[in-house]
Amino acid sequence: MNMLDLPEELMHWSPEAEAGVIGGLLVAGAEAYDAVGDVLKSDSFAVGLFASAYAAIESQVLAGKTVDLVSVYEALRGVDEDAAQTLVELNRCTSAYVGMRVLRQHAEIVAEKAASRSLQRAAGEIKGIAADETMTVEDRIATAQTTLEKVSQPAAKSEPKCVDTFVTGFIDRLQDIADGKVQPGIPTQIPTLDHMLGGGLKGGKQIIVAARPSVGKSSLAQQLCLNVAQQGHAAAMFSMEMGCAELTDRTVANLGRIRLDAIGNGKLDEGEWGRVSEAIESMRALPLFFDEQPALSLGDIVSRARSLKRKHNLKLLAIDYLQLCSSGKASESRHHQIEEISRGLKALAKQLDISIVTLSQLNREVEKRTGGRPVLSDLKESGAIEEDADVVLMLWRHKVGQFANTIGCAVPKNRQGRVGEFALHFEGPHQRWTESTESLAPLTKQMGRTNSYTEEV
Structure with a gap:
């Protein structure tokens, strides 16, 4: 095996450092793995044999087995056609090991070279993306940013700490x-x-x-964004169903208590005309942002959210709605596409330290149920939606009135708080949401508990 017979894009590597790390693992086993395991993965190594050896060593360490030259060689038999040469190369690695004192330094060199190779590959991908005229310029920029961000994610360099170290901060x-x-x-x-x-x-x-369609989930999400913006925090709503003009109409109706249908047909009464100016003046001072692009991809959402965070310190992002998001992986099932988007949004919330309110459709089974009250299994297309969510709110029509509806809101999942249910008052003409004093007794009896804690960890 010629270790130098590498593709051009893999020439950013350190043969001495890679051999030294593998040698240290072969000699010191679990002790050496503890020193380097947080900065290295098998694909950190440029040499295929070293990558395979690291994977085999890691597997044995985690299984509590002994690591030595023979056991790793046996695990690698068949990886390389020249088994004798494989043994020779592994033996050379043990000679390259110079001690635990510099092992960590060598591992960091390997990790840095791996990052350099990843950057070089990303640069090639970005060049191809830039030349792809089947995509819009905006989509190309968003995709390129996502590609580069994958390279920039830092490797974990922390280690577990005793709970005592967190007490003072708590x-x-x-x-x-x-x-x-x-x-x-x-x-x-x-x-x-x-x-x-x-x-x-x-x-x-x-x-x-x-919720099912037309219950009001989009309007509720917009109300949350408006409430947050009125407190001086930046909030954004990415709507793939409604245009910015429609979102503006709803905001004016909400702030001015003006009939939404009157805004649509221009037939406002004298009092409503006066309140239009007041609503518009209130809106001008709000850090509230709308986006109306249809079929947003995860890359689009990430790019826009990062920009809003950097420029305006975004605190809340509402996405309307999950099933309308697009995926660049057309060959995958819709289930897997939704799973990828859902997990990407959860990661984005953590990275930017923002709240993300993601709207989701429910399947038709809820309509077959007496009272139309939803349960977690009604979430449409992917179990990952439930898994990735920190909190799930499920809406249904509890009582329909002439001017306002009572909407039931169940909270069946809440990782850091209480679960239960409560009623919301929805003034459809004004697109306003407040809490209701209406009783939801039938739902309480059905669920069997109210304001209890979720068992999920």
């Missing part, structure tokens, strides 16, 4: 919250929901709002 944080110096979250202005969320919307969380 006490200080708790005291700051108790003294009112720090908000536990951004209030949604819906008291029961804020209570369940432990004070309001928090960074790093993905909240799923699910």
Whole structure:
């Protein structure tokens, strides 16, 4: 085997460092793995044999087995046609090992060279993306940014810490919250929901709002964005169903208590005309952003969200809705596409320290159920939606009135707080949502518990 017979894009490597790390693992086994395991993966190695050897060593260490030259050689038999040469190369690695003192340094060199190769490959991919005229310029930029971000993710360099090291920070944080110096979250202005969320919307969380069509989930998401923006925090709504003009109409109706249908046909009464100016002046001061591009991809969402975070310190992003997002992997099933988007949004919430409210459709089974009350299994197309969510809100029509509806809101999943249900008051003509005092007794009896804690960890 000629270790130097590498493709041109893999020439960023250090043969001495790679051999030294593999040698250290062969000689010191688990002790050496503990020193390098947090910065290396098998694909960190440029040489195929070393990558295979690292994977075999890692497997044996994690299984509690002994690591030595013979056991690793046996695990690698068949990987290389020249078994004798494989043994020779592994034996050379043990000679390259110079001790635990510099092993970590060698591992960091291997990791740095791997990152350099990844960057070089990404540059080639970006060049191809830039030349792909089947995509719009905006889509090419978003895809290129996503490609580059995959390279820029830092390897984990921390190690587990004793809980004692977190106690002081916990006490200080708790005291700051108790003294009112720090908000536990951004209030949604819906008291029961804020209570369940432990004070309001928090960074790093993905909240799923699910309902059948026309129940009002888009309007509720817009109300949450408006409530957050009115408190001075930047909020954005990416709507793949409605245009910015329609979102603006709804905002004016909400702020001015103006009939939405009157805005649509221009037949406002005298009082409503006066309130239009007041609503518009209120809107001008709001850090509220709308996006109307249809079929957003995960890359599009990431690019736009990062820009809003950098320019305006985005705190809340609402996406309307998950099943309308597009995927660049047309060959995959829709189930897997939705799974990838859902997990990408959860990762984005953590990276940017924002709350993401993702709207989702429910399947038709809920319509066959008496009362139309949804359950988690009604989430459409992918179980990953439920798995990735920190909080799930499920809406249904509880009572239809002439001017307003009572909407039931169940919270069947809440990782960091209470589960239960409460009623919402929805004024359709004004697109306004507030909490309702209406009883949801039938739902309480069906679920069998209210305001209990979820068992999920």
